[in-house]
Amino acid sequence: MQERQxxxxxxxxRALIRTMPGPDEAAVAAVRARDGELTxxxxxxxxxxxxxxxxxxxxxxHPPNVSRAVTAVFxxxxxxxxxxxxxxxQDVTRQMVANFQxxxxxxxxxxxxxxxxxxxxxxxxxxxxxxxTTDAALDEDECAATFAYGMEAIAGGCDLLCIGExxxxxxxxxxxxxxxxxxxxxxxxxxxxxxxxEQGIARKARAVERAVAFHGDxxxxxxxxxxxxxxxxxxxxxxxxxxxxxxRIPVLLDxxxxxxxxxxxxxxxxxxxxxxxxxxxxxxxxxxxxxxxLGLSPxxxxxxxxGEGSGAALAVGIVKAAVNTHAGMATFTEAGVSEKS
Amino acid sequence: MQERQxxxxxxxxRALIRTMPGPDEAAVAAVRARDGELTxxxxxxxxxxxxxxxxxxxxxxHPPNVSRAVTAVFxxxxxxxxxxxxxxxQDVTRQMVANFQxxxxxxxxxxxxxxxxxxxxxxxxxxxxxxxTTDAALDEDECAATFAYGMEAIAGGCDLLCIGExxxxxxxxxxxxxxxxxxxxxxxxxxxxxxxxEQGIARKARAVERAVAFHGDxxxxxxxxxxxxxxxxxxxxxxxxxxxxxxRIPVLLDxxxxxxxxxxxxxxxxxxxxxxxxxxxxxxxxxxxxxxxLGLSPxxxxxxxxGEGSGAALAVGIVKAAVNTHAGMATFTEAGVSEKS
Numbered sequence: 001m002q003e004r005q006x007x008x009x010x011x012x013x014r015a016l017i018r019t020m021p022g023p024d025e026a027a028v029a030a031v032r033a034r035d036g037e038l039t040x041x042x043x044x045x046x047x048x049x050x051x052x053x054x055x056x057x058x059x060x061x062h063p064p065n066v067s068r069a070v071t072a073v074f075x076x077x078x079x080x081x082x083x084x085x086x087x088x089x090q091d092v093t094r095q096m097v098a099n100f101q102x103x104x105x106x107x108x109x110x111x112x113x114x115x116x117x118x119x120x121x122x123x124x125x126x127x128x129x130x131x132x133t134t135d136a137a138l139d140e141d142e143c144a145a146t147f148a149y150g151m152e153a154i155a156g157g158c159d160l161l162c163i164g165e166x167x168x169x170x171x172x173x174x175x176x177x178x179x180x181x182x183x184x185x186x187x188x189x190x191x192x193x194x195x196x197x198e199q200g201i202a203r204k205a206r207a208v209e210r211a212v213a214f215h216g217d218x219x220x221x222x223x224x225x226x227x228x229x230x231x232x233x234x235x236x237x238x239x240x241x242x243x244x245x246x247x248r249i250p251v252l253l254d255x256x257x258x259x260x261x262x263x264x265x266x267x268x269x270x271x272x273x274x275x276x277x278x279x280x281x282x283x284x285x286x287x288x289x290x291x292x293x294l295g296l297s298p299x300x301x302x303x304x305x306x307g308e309g310s311g312a313a314l315a316v317g318i319v320k321a322a323v324n325t326h327a328g329m330a331t332f333t334e335a336g337v338s339e340k341s
Numbered sequence: 342m343q344e345r346q347x348x349x350x351x352x353x354x355r356a357l358i359r360t361m362p363g364p365d366e367a368a369v370a371a372v373r374a375r376d377g378e379l380t381x382x383x384x385x386x387x388x389x390x391x392x393x394x395x396x397x398x399x400x401x402x403h404p405p406n407v408s409r410a411v412t413a414v415f416x417x418x419x420x421x422x423x424x425x426x427x428x429x430x431q432d433v434t435r436q437m438v439a440n441f442q443x444x445x446x447x448x449x450x451x452x453x454x455x456x457x458x459x460x461x462x463x464x465x466x467x468x469x470x471x472x473x474t475t476d477a478a479l480d481e482d483e484c485a486a487t488f489a490y491g492m493e494a495i496a497g498g499c500d501l502l503c504i505g506e507x508x509x510x511x512x513x514x515x516x517x518x519x520x521x522x523x524x525x526x527x528x529x530x531x532x533x534x535x536x537x538x539e540q541g542i543a544r545k546a547r548a549v550e551r552a553v554a555f556h557g558d559x560x561x562x563x564x565x566x567x568x569x570x571x572x573x574x575x576x577x578x579x580x581x582x583x584x585x586x587x588x589r590i591p592v593l594l595d596x597x598x599x600x601x602x603x604x605x606x607x608x609x610x611x612x613x614x615x616x617x618x619x620x621x622x623x624x625x626x627x628x629x630x631x632x633x634x635l636g637l638s639p640x641x642x643x644x645x646x647x648g649e650g651s652g653a654a655l656a657v658g659i660v661k662a663a664v665n666t667h668a669g670m671a672t673f674t675e676a677g678v679s680e681k682s
Binding site for chain 1: 379380381382383384385386387388389427428429430432433436437439440443444445446447449450451453454455535536624640641642643644645646647651655658659661662665666668669670671675676677678679680681682
């Protein structure tokens with residue numbers, strides 16, 4: 001077993017968490033003031049109104065704008081696949097990265113539909129993380145470096161960041177993160193992933209249970225959970241979410257694995273995900289429970305369980321409609337519409 | 342009380358219902374065959390896959406296409422507002438029609454976001470229907486003529502039709518239709534509409550109860566429900582939905598009032614809405630129960646309760662993403678991705 005390394009890297013992450021900016025309350029107030037004048041009954045646009053408030057709070061401006069949305073997809077490989085926890089072979093991670101790059105994946109089509117940019121981050125696919133049932137996935141330097149690399153997701157600028165992933169074996173990793181952070185039974189956090197049968201799910205849950213038991217005493221620190229039972233795309237996504245917060249970029253989280261990455265930050269600070277919205281609720285059974293732990297209410301619930309940022313990119317359409325509605329609607333005065341009697 | 346008129350008009354509608362086309366099973370089979378080859382685990386796109394099958398079934402082609410989506414908004418006025426059932430004055434119906442026409446309403450911005458056309462149908466706004474608590478809303482000729490006018494929604498062509506409405510007082514009408522078709526208590530079908538308080542809702546429910554009791558024996562025929570406790574936009578929307586079916590145009594239903602119009606057709610034939618999808622579940626409390634009666638599962642649940650086709654137009658984004666995903670994704674062979682082990 002890998003010994004825990006001490007040093008600056010994790011401390012740098014902790015320092016960022018302590019200096020996260022808060023919401024821009026003045027921008028929120030400006031949204032509410034204008035919303036009350038728009039030609040509709042108060043509250044009649046439901047979550048579209050909340051989306052606009054959230055964007056304004058975290059972009060720090062009124063009106064908020066979404067003209068440069070980006071989906072960042074992080075791909076990693078996992079030693080835990082040796083435990084027979086996956087329906088597809090590990091080669092598929094690299095093959096799907098190539099598919100993203102040539103425009104053939106689902107997320108490409110969804111991004112194109114809503115004019116969302118796509119960035120793919122390959123994370124040392126030839127060097128899978130170590131098998132979490134018998135070792136720490138990463139040492140601290142690797143983990144912190146991957147976290148820092150994930151922060152590059154926002155390089156070049158964007159005004160809305162969608163977080164997604166690809167990685168054969170990574171729903172096992174997400175389950176281990178969930179089980180490590182929240183307890184319960186390993187099976188509570190384990191699902192079919194890309195298509196395991198009941199027997200496969202039971203085997204996967206046993207691997208999750210063994211992993212969390214193995215690391216036992218060391219996983220009270222969320223960053224230790226990340227490096228011991230996590231993986232590269234989880235670390236990078238956590239970095240991307242935190243970088244977005246520092247730069248006032250709202251984040252749409254995709255499915256179970258992206259949410260597990262966000263959960264690491266939430267375990268470090270309960271306000272760390274205030275700039276995030278859950279784009280959708282995945283069909284992966286434990287996703288709903290994890291979102292509840294994080295206090296996130298998903299925008300969409302369409303039975304999707306693909307990952308690769310597909311649900312997050314899909315939600316950009318809803319977000320853009322919300323922004324356009326707030327910006328473009330006439331007020332009661334402008335339209336000569338009578339207000340509530 | 343108005344006597345029931347007999348004659349051809351309603352018989353023409355019944356004849357159309359008897360000759361509705363069914364789904365194109367060959368097109369559905371073609372969707373499934375291609376879907377099984379796309380670079381994703383089977384079923385991983387959830388309802389996006391079902392949307393594509395549904396479009397293919399009712400457009401009668403593979404691949405289905407959505408490049409000319411149209412939102413049709415039907416506006417009517419209602420004598421029942423004399424019963425104090427609304428939060429906004431009746432003038433607002435006409436004022437909002439003007440707002441649609443000048444591009445200032447929520448539905449305009451949402452349609453623009455997803456490149457959806459917008460058509461507004463004004464239905465004799467200066468001649469509100471008769472008060473349903475003491476009279477039939479329409480006579481048979483008026484009702485059938487309005488139904489036929491609604492069928493014009495598809496004139497000029499479209500490949501996806503969103504059905505919406507505007508009409509101060511029309512959630513009372515929708516509640517009366519629900520109560521007449523499905524029984525229960527009037528209050529089960531009555532909600533706040535544009536913003537009634539508890540006292541207002543109780544008053545509205547009493548009006549619904551009186552209306553349905555008044556027409557009592559006459560409302561076993563769905564078309565009698567339509568003309569007696571319905572209204573012009575309800576009749577026109579029912580016509581639009583049926584016309585779309587005859588011309589193989591899939592339909593997205595908006596909220597409670599649009600769904601009540603569709604319910605009239607469903608009461609005439611349980612297969613009459615097979616070409617329709619519920620775009621969203623409104624915050625109007627009875628909408629969910631009505632959707633359940635119709636066997637429709639809403640795509641979105643965003644707490645919206647605006648009407649005017651806003652929820653239906655919003656769902657077009659989801660539908661377009663589904664179409665693009667099916668059409669544009671690479672197959673396993675094309676992308677060189679390994680299949681499930």
